[in-house]
Amino acid sequence: MNTLAGKHIVLGLSGGIAAFKSAELCRALVKAGVTVQVVMTEAAEQFMTAVTMQALSGRPVYTSQWDTREANNMAHINLSREADAIVVAPASADFMAKLLHGRADELLSLVCLARPIEQVPLIVAPAMNREMWANPATQRNVAQLKADGIHVLDVGQGDQACGETGDGRMLEAEEILEDLVAFFAPKTMASQHVLVTAGPTYEAIDPVRGITNLSSGKMGFAIARAARMAGAQVTLVAGPVHLPTPRGVQRMDVRSARQMLDAVQSQVDKASVLVATAAVADWRPDTQADQKIKKDGSGQTPSLKFVENPDILATVAQSARAQSGALFCVGFAAESHDLLAHATAKRLRKGVPLLVGNIGPATFGQDDNALLLVDDAGARELPHASKQALAEQLIADIARRLK
Numbered sequence: 001m002n003t004l005a006g007k008h009i010v011l012g013l014s015g016g017i018a019a020f021k022s023a024e025l026c027r028a029l030v031k032a033g034v035t036v037q038v039v040m041t042e043a044a045e046q047f048m049t050a051v052t053m054q055a056l057s058g059r060p061v062y063t064s065q066w067d068t069r070e071a072n073n074m075a076h077i078n079l080s081r082e083a084d085a086i087v088v089a090p091a092s093a094d095f096m097a098k099l100l101h102g103r104a105d106e107l108l109s110l111v112c113l114a115r116p117i118e119q120v121p122l123i124v125a126p127a128m129n130r131e132m133w134a135n136p137a138t139q140r141n142v143a144q145l146k147a148d149g150i151h152v153l154d155v156g157q158g159d160q161a162c163g164e165t166g167d168g169r170m171l172e173a174e175e176i177l178e179d180l181v182a183f184f185a186p187k188t189m190a191s192q193h194v195l196v197t198a199g200p201t202y203e204a205i206d207p208v209r210g211i212t213n214l215s216s217g218k219m220g221f222a223i224a225r226a227a228r229m230a231g232a233q234v235t236l237v238a239g240p241v242h243l244p245t246p247r248g249v250q251r252m253d254v255r256s257a258r259q260m261l262d263a264v265q266s267q268v269d270k271a272s273v274l275v276a277t278a279a280v281a282d283w284r285p286d287t288q289a290d291q292k293i294k295k296d297g298s299g300q301t302p303s304l305k306f307v308e309n310p311d312i313l314a315t316v317a318q319s320a321r322a323q324s325g326a327l328f329c330v331g332f333a334a335e336s337h338d339l340l341a342h343a344t345a346k347r348l349r350k351g352v353p354l355l356v357g358n359i360g361p362a363t364f365g366q367d368d369n370a371l372l373l374v375d376d377a378g379a380r381e382l383p384h385a386s387k388q389a390l391a392e393q394l395i396a397d398i399a400r401r402l403k
């Protein structure tokens with residue numbers, strides 16, 4: 001989902017060393033199809049030149065309320081009326097204090113104050129030293145800015161330009177971009193808590209060997225991201241995969257099916273939706289050797305015995321909350337053939353209202369897929385598309401069912 005395409009955003013820079021990240025943010029916004037109008041404070045110009053920002057945005061930069069380029073000489077009115085949103089990044093401690101008091105002694109704070117509050121959201125990305133961020137004055141200001149309806153993004157954590165380490169770094173450009181994409185997405189899942197299982201499980205044979213499968217986790221991670229975009233609180237229980245955690249999603253890493261069940265059960269009482277995309281191992285070795293099983297040169301092979309793993313989805317689907325409709329359960333089926341027949345049968349066997357079928361060998365590890373949504377009324381196909389696009393369609397479908 002590119003919710004930013006066609007938007008017009010005023011990108012405001014106040015004074016801070018993080019201004020160098022705003023160059024990258026500007027470029028990313030333009031690439032996403034945004035027209036970017038840069039406004040810089042005098043302090044920002046100490047860190048970044050207007051020439052750089054003009055080249056990246058493709059538009060002349062505004063730096064002064066006395067700019068005579070505007071026919072009516074009211075840059076602060078014109079700029080704030082044209083915008084779909086104002087994004088101040090970096091927002092320094094001083095600039096946030098100014099916003100709080102409604103002070104407007106230079107162009108950027110004027111634009112923020114003059115914006116029509118109902119139509120033009122103001123989003124700020126704080127950037128400062130950790131002590132400045134932790135200072136009660138700043139924290140008080142952040143709380144009041146939020147209460148005033150200003151969207152204050154998180155800060156990053158880590159090494160700071162001053163040599164100290166802690167909270168207060170400005171988010172990276174791609175993190176701000178992701179938060180902006182989410183900001184503009186329709187909030188069809190607001191007030192929902194979505195629990196997603198994703199990836200394979202790993203069932204140990206001994207400390208160095210185990211049984212797993214080819215699930216990449218991509219579909220589940222895409223669903224977690226789409227649910228967060230739609231305004232849900234999201235918990236992602238992930239088997240062993242190498243994927244970055246979608247922004248704003250709480251992740252719990254597990255290895256085995258039993259650990260996945262424990263993690264799901266610890267979260268499920270809070271959830272209103274469970275989407276089980278994980279490819280859970282059906283069986284695990286009945287015992288786990290404490291030490292590596294050695295080849296002894298005799299040609300003898302070890303004999304493994306298996307026991308069945310708990311069925312996480314079926315267990316949750318039988319719970320009182322799922323049965324009463326307080327928890328909506330969605331299962332997945334990876335099949336190799338006869339998708340409709342297998343998905344229909346699996347839906348009934350798992351006892352879930354919605355089962356999503358896909359052709360397993362064709363989708364494992366890929367970035368795209370095709371889905372078949374099976375419920376008690378029949379089947380609906382979501383044709384071949386990227387996993388992210390399909391995840392968004394699936395979340396939109398689930399949102400309609402929750403109404």
Ligand code: C5P
Binds near residue numbers: 279310311334350
């Ligand atoms: O039975 P099968 O593995 O084909 O069912 C697939 C669906 O059930 C998926 O939604 C999967 O996440 C879930 N499942 C589970 N626990 C298992 C096996 C499957 O939650 N032990």
